[in-house]
Amino acid sequence: MAASSWFTPITRVFAHRNYALYMGGMTPNLITIWMQRVGVGWLAWEMTKSPTWLGVIAAADLMPMLLLAPIAGAMTDRYIPLTLQKITQVLSVLHALALAVFLFAGWMNIGILFGLTLFLGLTHTLASTARHAIVPATVPRAEFATAVAVDSALFNASRFIGPAIAGIVILQVGVGGTFAANVVGNLIFLGSMFFMDLEPPVREKKAGRNILRDVGESFSYVRNHAGIGPILFFMTLISVFIRPVQDMLPGFAGAVFDSGAVGLAWLTSGMGVGATMSATWIALRGRVSGLTSMVLFGFLGLSLSTLGLVATNYLWVAIIFAVFSGFSLNAMSTGTQALVQYAVDDSKRGRVMGLYTLIYRGTPALGALGTGLLAECLGLRLTFAVAGGICLVMWFSTLSRRSTMTAALEAEHS
Secondary structure, eight states, X not given: OOHHHHTHHHHHHHTSHHHHHHHHHHHHHHHHHHHHHHHHHHHHHHHHOOHHHHHHHHHHHHHHHHHHHHHHHXXXXXXXXXXXXXXXXXXXXXXXXXXXXHHHTTOOOHHHHHHHHHHHHHHHHHHHHHHHHHHXXXXXXXXXXXXXXXXXXXXXXXXXXXXXXXXXXXXXXXXXXXXXXXXXXXXXXXHHHTTXXXXXXXXXXXXXXXXXXXXHHHXXXXXXXXXXXXXXXXXXXXXXXXXXXXXXXXXXXXXXXXXXXXXXXXXXXXXXXXXHHHHHHHHHHOOSTTHHHHHHHHHHHHHHHHHHHHHOSOHHHHHHHHHHHHHHHHHHHHHHHHHHHHHSOGGGHXXXXXXXXXXXXXXXXXXXXHHHHHHHHHOHHHHHHHHHHHHHHHHGGGGGGXXXXXXXXXXXXX
16 A cells, blocks of 8 residues: 555545644644643642642642533533634633743742642633534544544644653743743634634524533433443543553652653653554544454553553653553543544534543543552552552453444444
8 A cells, every 4th residue: 555545534634624724723732731731740749749749730630520521511512612612722821821920920839830720620621522522523424533533643742742842941941931832832722713614513402401401411321322331431440540640750750760850751752652653543544443442452551551660660661661551541542532423423422522521531630639649658659550450450341342332333323
């Protein structure tokens, strides 16, 4: 097969103007978001030297998802997602600006950092559900898998580009440089959305209807779906037990490998490299068939790579396991997102993707808080060794469900 034909699925989705504008504006912003995220984590570690505070800061970013993601999904099903995204982007600009001002003015402390991180968590809840509704609306249904995978590939490419740049910026300029960069990145993304010409989605009239009833419908729909229900359950296990290792990387870099901000950037970037590889692979496949098995094997790979990461004393070995971890996690998360987007009823897309957002970004808050507290007593290594072992045991329960899940998630839809 010619090399050009390998990239046909990717070039096809970028031929759609709205998709190209959305991704073109979002990509630089994703890089600066990861720069800021590394900056926030390192600032929290510098101020406290505490795994507990790392967990608290991570929870502040993610915890709002637990409470608000289903409601944000219901709002996305009621209103225009692109408008909601623009509003949240304005708030993101103000947030990054506040971080920079407080730090450069010398007013920053761990309490203020917690409050600003909590504010961003609230903003990201609505932004994430709106984004999940916007991406499928920019391409035909047959190209959902590629569109979602390219979205994920760009997101994860930023995971190693952003932290790599952040490591240099922190050393040369200071943490505040990562916050200032994100102000610019947010403005670029906001501007790109004003050039999009996206047809407003058809919405049911729900005047006077309790929004919580809409949320309840989504839970019932997911619970009764033979594919969506189980695959989101397995994502929940990973999100609670293993995802928090990403939020504890400053602790691993500082306390386990004694490598400072540079080591943190390398570990974070390693995960981003692996994630980008898996997302690119899914995008090049250009099809939904076979994704269910790939998701379940991603579950296995993530459990094993976590055990490897905590078992080594060498940073370079840990980076290899970080790449493997990023590959496995993203194979699971991107595959899950593509499958759910493909299988879900369009009238419930916002709410079901709100639940996905709750699981992927919200439940790790519980895990980060719990593992942060546990790590104070047991240490980072033993804490995540136990978590990886639990998930490895649970992986065996997926074997009996594979055929049923595949049939429900990969079936053709009219």
